[in-house]
Amino acid sequence: MKRSNVATQKFIQGNEAVVEGALYAGLGFYAGYPITPSTEIAEQLAEKLPARGGKFIQMEDEIASMCAIIGAALTGQKTMTATSGPGFSLMQEALGYAVMAEVPCVVVNVQRTGPSTGIATTVAQADVMQARWGTHGDHAIIALTASNLQDLFRITVEAFNMAETYRTPVILLIDEVVGHMREKLTIPAPGEYQVVDRLLTSVPSGIDYHPYLPREDGRLPMSDFGGVHRYNVTGLIHDMWGFPSTDPAVAYNLIHHLVDKIENMELEIARYQEFFTEDAEILLISYGSSARSALQVVEDRRKQGVKMGLLELNTLWPFPAEAVRRNSAGKNYILVVEMNMGQIYQEVKKAVQNPERVYLANRFDGIFISHNDIGKVLNLIQGKGV
Amino acid sequence: MPVKRYLRQRFFPQLWCAGCGHGQIMASLIRAIEELGLQKNNVVVVSGIGCSSRMPGYLDFHTLHTLHGRALAFATGVKMGRPELNVIVPMGDGDASAIGGNHLIHAARRNINITAIVMNNNIYGMTGGQSSPTTPVAAKSTTAPLGNIDPAFDLVELAKGAGASFVARSTTYHSKEMQNMFVKAINHKGFSFVEVLTQCPTYYGRKNEGVSPTEMMKKFATTTTSIGSPKKKENPELIERGVFVDQERTEYASSYCEMINQMRKQK
């Protein structure tokens, strides 16, 4: 397989950008189950992954897919699965296992309209809270998103990097519009984007290795199954060797560790983009495909002399509260633009100094939110009527 | 003695109840691995949830204690990730055939080189004695206080029907036979399935047989017979023991690797 050493350009859809990003990051194993609107990711990888020596498997359901990528990750592979709402619901138990056992992997959710089967072919962003709290128990999670293919490629690579850095599942929470949208993608040359490889233990054979004892920098070097260190991996509360424990002190420390290793890294994990925010009097906050319409509104109103800006979030979890708080300070009001009934809106209200000035422009009927939809809400806020 | 070499001895005595057959199965599995001369670093034991699934914690191999019913799905990932490893999956009857039934039939269908061991004690032990898909009709459990009306799975027939290329059955009474079947199953290139009938004196026995663990074991001597034995003709109720299927069929992980090689040649 010839691999280009220079940047290449492609005109492809968002789901393919995820595939390209995953391959760039070194994906070695993919397990999945067909579901609209994520299926193209599986179809593309079924062909592209074995061509690069990686492996693709179509499992019997999404539960099995999530489990299989955890199993393969423990042998040293970078792994991924992709799905949409119903499948993401099925994956929640095993997603929690990956959190508990600290297994790096990437889970793509191309959001469609829910709840339940909803509308399989239309867009939504209503799984934001499911990504955060879908699996049971106290935990933290990383969820990333993007509004265009170039960002999507970059954020996919970052999803793998963060999975390795923090030993955690990372959710790539995109939506149907971004997944199926076609535009130009420039794939950078190898080496242009940083790729974080698995941190392996330097503990030699015969010396006691602690798979769950963090180093001073908080990272936990791994040892692959099949290697010289034989240890236990479990979803039970466990000690530093991975063996089950019911000791309250062990439970306390482990749960704290699982939450802190991500929540305390909010600033490092936060990815966002500021458009015209410096002098803005009105701030829009959006993410995913909604951010495209939000940006258009900002650009249109700027032409009319309105000082408006956009904060586009690429990290949804841990919630980039500092970036939201900083950008919201001193604004006349803040308008959150999203395709659900206010999932990030509530988070923004929690983060800012003046929650009474936070408004919501949203759609949740399967129709892509347009600049007109946002404009109507702006008019209402300004007392201009619809 | 060889068995101890394979144990994480600091966790002993193990947590299983007095007279539980799971320890006997673990011992036979260790003897089979010893007989095969497998290197510890080349063995991965993957389990789900339940009494049976606590086995890997006691074994000095790469061990993965997963979710209820999902052991074979995790194991599929392990095997695809590193096909050279021996992947062994001990499961309980509920774990394997109720919540994990889908994964069982699909692992069998793919014929992926994994050894599945179902420790069938006809009951959910860890949760306190509820009916499982292998609880016999009329047997009592905490969820069938008047006697079970659900027909039971014949796990051997299930595995055969799903396409497992090695299918065998033994019992805890037949320690050597069980060990030999484990040896054959681990050696087999493809999905191997071994059902071991075992006793749960605490929850199944107490509610149904009211006898000692030994008596429960001894029953396996009288209620089972070797495949092809004339006894089966005299008494069709007898459960057969032995190797039911031993076929050579394309193995999943190796055929995938072959596909990779072909794709690379074409490029």
Add this chain to the structure above:
Amino acid sequence: MEAIKDKKNLQVVINAGWCKSCGICIDLCPKGALGRDNRDKAVWQYPDKCIRCGLCELRCPDLAITLQEAEEEE
């Protein structure tokens, strides 16, 4: 087992810490060589009756029984 010529050298060693007193070894011993101590744990009570067949070791669910050569004893 076959490799060991003189079986009389073998001893049945029972790890009382691991034994859960289920009685399987005692009940299934073909020669009645095993008994119980005052804590109900299995003991090799009648070595003279023992034929060193190893069935107790094979069937002990607690992995508490070992047939080992006398010198090996700790």
